[in-house]
Amino acid sequence: MTSPLRLGIAGIGTVGVGVIRIVQRHADLLAARCGRPIQITAVSARDRSRDRGVRLGEYAWEDDAVALARRDDVDVFVELIGGDDGPAKAAVEAAIAAGKDVVTANKALLAHHGQALAEAAEGAGGVLRFEAAVAGGIPCIKVLTESLAGNEITRVMGVMNGTCNYILTRMESAGLTYDAVFQEASDLGYLEADPTLDVGGIDAGHKLALLASIAFGTKVDFGAVKLEGIERISIDDINRAADMGFRVKLLGVAQMTGRGLEARMQPCLVPAASPLGQLEGPMNMVVLEGDSVGQIVLRGAGAGEGPTASAVMSDVVEIARGQRLPTFGQPASGLATPRPAEANTPAPYYLRMVLKDRPGALAKIAACLGAEGISIDRMRQYDHAEGSAPVLIVTHKAMRSGLDAAIAAMAGTDVLESEPVALRIEDV
Numbered sequence: 001m002t003s004p005l006r007l008g009i010a011g012i013g014t015v016g017v018g019v020i021r022i023v024q025r026h027a028d029l030l031a032a033r034c035g036r037p038i039q040i041t042a043v044s045a046r047d048r049s050r051d052r053g054v055r056l057g058e059y060a061w062e063d064d065a066v067a068l069a070r071r072d073d074v075d076v077f078v079e080l081i082g083g084d085d086g087p088a089k090a091a092v093e094a095a096i097a098a099g100k101d102v103v104t105a106n107k108a109l110l111a112h113h114g115q116a117l118a119e120a121a122e123g124a125g126g127v128l129r130f131e132a133a134v135a136g137g138i139p140c141i142k143v144l145t146e147s148l149a150g151n152e153i154t155r156v157m158g159v160m161n162g163t164c165n166y167i168l169t170r171m172e173s174a175g176l177t178y179d180a181v182f183q184e185a186s187d188l189g190y191l192e193a194d195p196t197l198d199v200g201g202i203d204a205g206h207k208l209a210l211l212a213s214i215a216f217g218t219k220v221d222f223g224a225v226k227l228e229g230i231e232r233i234s235i236d237d238i239n240r241a242a243d244m245g246f247r248v249k250l251l252g253v254a255q256m257t258g259r260g261l262e263a264r265m266q267p268c269l270v271p272a273a274s275p276l277g278q279l280e281g282p283m284n285m286v287v288l289e290g291d292s293v294g295q296i297v298l299r300g301a302g303a304g305e306g307p308t309a310s311a312v313m314s315d316v317v318e319i320a321r322g323q324r325l326p327t328f329g330q331p332a333s334g335l336a337t338p339r340p341a342e343a344n345t346p347a348p349y350y351l352r353m354v355l356k357d358r359p360g361a362l363a364k365i366a367a368c369l370g371a372e373g374i375s376i377d378r379m380r381q382y383d384h385a386e387g388s389a390p391v392l393i394v395t396h397k398a399m400r401s402g403l404d405a406a407i408a409a410m411a412g413t414d415v416l417e418s419e420p421v422a423l424r425i426e427d428v
């Protein structure tokens with residue numbers, strides 16, 4: 001058996017503890033699979049005195065993650081601190097500069113600095129791997145980078161924030177408001193310290209930016225992801241969508257079009273019977289489409305100690321086996337600068353609004369759509385109290401810009417009781 005692969009783990013929170021548990025529990029199995037033992041030599045966190053429920057006494061302790069990253073007895077620096085800047089970035093940069101390989105679960109760091117870090121790592125002859133950063137336990141990075149390497153990737157999609165999927169599916173199953181389920185998610189510990197990272201679509205947008213880079217051979221460009229959160233989704237939207245055979249999902253879609261890279265993370269309607277429509281609770285789903293393979297659907301836990309640590313370990317094992325893959329599937333220096341598409345591909349839209357219940361109100365709304373060349377596919381008016389009429393319209397395919405112009409024109413008609421909610425219906 002050859003020399004052990006020595007890990008330095010920075011961050012001993014949820015994921016760090018999970019990684020330590022796997023290394024301790026599966027030492028023999030890992031050694032057999034890698035052809036060499038995997039050992040932890042040193043760890044780092046802020047509070048040395050805290051009982052974390054795992055044995056740490058046999059490892060050296062560093063208060064400073066940068067010092068850990070530079071240790072001579074560390075081959076692979078495992079960054080599990082989090083955050084797009086600060087100690088995580090400083091320590092990863094120090095590890096790369098010291099010639100270490102790096103494994104991270106930090107999507108925020110990579111979405112903002114992935115290109116520079118990958119170039120630095122590859123320039124130094126190191127590897128930088130991040131399976132756990134996208135959809136937790138789902139091995140989508142390896143599938144995209146390795147298993148689908150013979151395909152031109154046509155589209156990547158996914159529900160990649162478990163908290164949002166929990167909120168949206170729980171609203172439907174329990175008939176609860178957004179605010180009530182948001183509070184439940186908070187009580188269950190699902191929300192990030194800054195909840196807008198979850199419900200604002202930012203966390204999932206980070207993940208989509210990383211997938212898009214591998215899929216389309218482009219530099220990571222988080223700024224190119226059009227973001228919209230789930231904060232405005234009401235129980236009415238969930239119920240009306242269900243009536244029409246749809247479910248509301250915070251869905252990320254990236255595709256390369258003739259007009260450039262289209263990448264969006266937004267609430268969408270998907271058919272209730274589709275795999276994405278069937279995804280319940282705090283789970284994730286990643287859908288990959290290639291010209292030869294067709295569609296691949298991967299489903300699993302996108303967060304949590306075990307699933308995320310499982311993904312971190314897959315990168316560690318890859319390195320222990322001697323596989324040295326470029327971060328984004330091809331040398332970072334050769335990745336193209338993406339040209340973001342100015343407009344999204346046309347799609348049908350769901351429009352929910354409340355109208356003043358008086359003669360000609362609906363005609364005025366239809367005229368606003370017609371003036372933008374938008375055709376109505378289906379329409380429903382629900383039972384209502386006197387004076388206000390809840391109306392649901394499903395359009396034929398339309399450009400979002402045209403729809404926005406129609407909605408702006410509706411505001412000038414004086415028949416709207418509330419601002420219309422518009423949701424894209426995604427062809428999945």
Ligand SMILES: NC(=O)C1=CN([C@@H]2O[C@H](COP(=O)(O)OP(=O)(O)OC[C@H]3O[C@@H](n4cnc5c(N)ncnc54)[C@H](OP(=O)(O)O)[C@@H]3O)[C@@H](O)[C@H]2O)C=CC1
Binds near residue numbers: 012016082
């Ligand atoms: N939790 C999950 O399910 C998932 C997490 N991730 C990603 O994994 C990473 C870790 O997440 P998670 O385990 O949940 O985070 P936690 O908040 O549970 O743990 C963070 C750890 O980092 C330590 N830390 C903070 N600042 C420093 C510092 N300056 N130097 C050294 N250590 C420091 C903390 O120390 P102390 O304990 O002493 O406070 C803590 O141990 C993040 O990038 C996250 O986005 C990805 C997918 C899923």
Ligand SMILES: N[C@@H](CCO)C(=O)O
Binds near residue numbers: 136160164190192203
């Ligand atoms: N906040 C994230 C954690 C995993 O990245 C989620 O809800 O999916």
